[in-house]
Amino acid sequence: MARRALILVEGHTRGNGLLYVQAAKRLGLHPITLSADPAQYSYLAAEKVEAIRVDTDNFNALIDECSRLRMAYDIAGITGFSGPDESVYVTVGKLCQYFDLPGPNPASIERCFDKFVQRQLLAKADVAIPAYRVAANATEVESSAAEIGLPVILKPAVGSGSSGVRLCRNFDELAEHTTYLLGGKHIWPCSPRILVEGFAQGPFYCAQIMGNEVIGIETTDWGNPPHFVCRATTFPALLTDDEHERIADVSLSCLRALGLGWGPACIEFRWTTLGPVVIEVNPRLAGAPDPQLVRLAYGIDVITEHTKLVIGDEWNLRRRRSHTAAARYLVPDRDGTLDWIAGGSRAAAVSGVAEVKLYVEPKAPIIRKGDYRDCIGHVVAASPTLARTEAILQRAVDLIDWSITPSDACRTGTAQVAPDNR
Template sequence: MARRALILVEGHRSIGLRYVQAAQRLGLYPITLSADPTQYDYLAAEDIEAIHVDTDNLDALIRECSRLRATYNIAGITGFTDLDESLYATVGKLCRHFDLPGPNPASVERCCDKFAQRQLLAKAGVPVPAYRLAANATEVESSAAEIGLPVIVKPAAGSGSSGVRLCRDVDEVAEHTAYLFGGKHTWVSSPRILVEEFAQGPFYIVHIMGYEVIGIEAGAFDPPPHFVFREGTFPAPLTDDEYKRIVDVSLSCLRAVGLGWGPTCIEFRWTKRGPVVIEVNPRISGGPQPVQLAYGVDLIAEHIKLVMGEEWDLRGRHSHISAWRCLLPDRDGILDWIDGDSRATAVSGVAEVKIYVKPKTPIVRKGDYRDSMGYVIAASPSLAQTQAILQRAVDLISWSITPFPTE
């Protein structure tokens, strides 16, 4: 009898290993297809089979999966990558080719185009920030003037807050536009800029599977102008009315963009007019662990069950409060040393301490998810206790960065 395999297209620095481990626990043999398998450290560390394939080429992926089917029983196909969500649309097309459960590629593509997403949400009456699409610097400047400063200037496609900036005056608008169009930013599609109203207020992330809202997370960023995640708490401290309003808008989002299969995470700001949708992401959150620690629901394992066409179970096993903090550098330079992670791990209530960087690594802040040097996550029965545990653990971690020499 052929061995059952789970095909993972590309990988992810924070959740890739969790998918591999969950697949193994479910009795599956994980195989990663990647344009560059060496970029995912966990593949070699865990001796996971990885095959070099051009993952931008659907035909190449179909050929490789067809070849693998001669040896394995392919139970399911899924995938992810840190920077380009459009890969998930390719995964959907691959699933359809092999008649396997998967996301609707057209719905995923609509979400990946942030302008198209905004149009669909606005047409459905979903509250979104004022927005304009711009193809050149003149259009960016006129859009900012129409909306009114401050504005968010960002690529119309991409993820991880890459290229996203708060611009408070016309000089900052011109500076960031020049950066995006100047060849330094890596575009995942044709260069187009979205100019948006800066929706101000507390930030929330809604975790959804299918049409079921699992819970709402509160998040916070490092200081502007960029949007680098600093910390989060799950579940968010919300009133029943606030929770219901966010859930109602979330379900409206799913209907508007045609989602409803598999994981989705939706980002909100709670503004003076209530919940305003910042983004609908047609994928699992890059940090599903807070949900598991708080409720005992392993979103990754349940997603894999869905991918296999099996029944899932999103019922909570317990009710705790989880919280996490990113380890963010305060300067660019060479990382001399970073330590204390073993002491932090030993703190009762700490679930995980993860360090991404090694000593002697150059630290160059980019203003997006790549700035994080690691994270600490904790959980306990109460918010105050969890926050105290987290703070104690973070205080045990220290590092030294020597600034680059100046000219």
């Protein structure tokens, strides 16, 4: 009998890729990664994962490679990881359709990744979203902002990780960021289109979903505007029953409006004076360490359960415990060269700390982008209560220090931790 294989299209450099490989092995599957550059995923060699170099932007090449693999393996399922333009997950859906395997609807995924199209569909379904316009040039950006009213958020219509997203509080900031987006500094995966949105103010929440079931809701602190760099995430969020129910109800409305409901999704909200306003629907699993937070808090391994769904097995989202898990991100306060970073092992030894991960090595250049790439590491902790989890994190993060030499002088920076986001 041929060995059952799980095909992984591309990988993930900061956690989820390794977790999928490990989940596949636990389920008795042979993971195979297809990537344009397998060397960029260090865990492949460490885990001795079979990796095949293939142009993952070439759908026919992927079909040929999967067809070849079917001669040696029983391909149980195909999944993958979204890149900066989110196109990989669309390709995954198409491959699943081609080989008659369980998978997401690629048309729904593609509509969702175009933020302008997504907003049109949500608005048609009467889902509360910020006022929005789409613009292709500076004149249209300015007129759109004037119609909506400042402050506004400018963001690429296609993209992820808060790349190119900025709050513009006046027309000078609007012009500056428009020039950045359209002047060649921002890398566009497609023709440039800018989404101009009203600024929804209030606490930030994200619903973690599998299928049509809301697993739980987390809260995130994005730090100080104008950029959006994640500083802290807590799961589950401290919500009233009514707040939780309203967010869950709107989440399911989003799935219906966008034709989703298979596999993972994460839906972002701001809780405004009018209640929950949808910021974005992501038709995929949230990035690391969010899946770890769900596992630590509720005992639900969403990556393993998603893998079961991918291969057509029965999956289970039953909660096994009720703890609070949280992550704090290490964010430098300057550009320069990282001289050293220390204290990770001491932080990991703190009771209640589940993970300490540093993304950079000494001598690495630090060039802040105002998005997810600004983070140089994270610390994750869990305990039965929110207060205890926060105390554990604070103790651990206080043990981590680093030094960055800027171009003009040598100064020492320490871990920047967001205040308690309750």
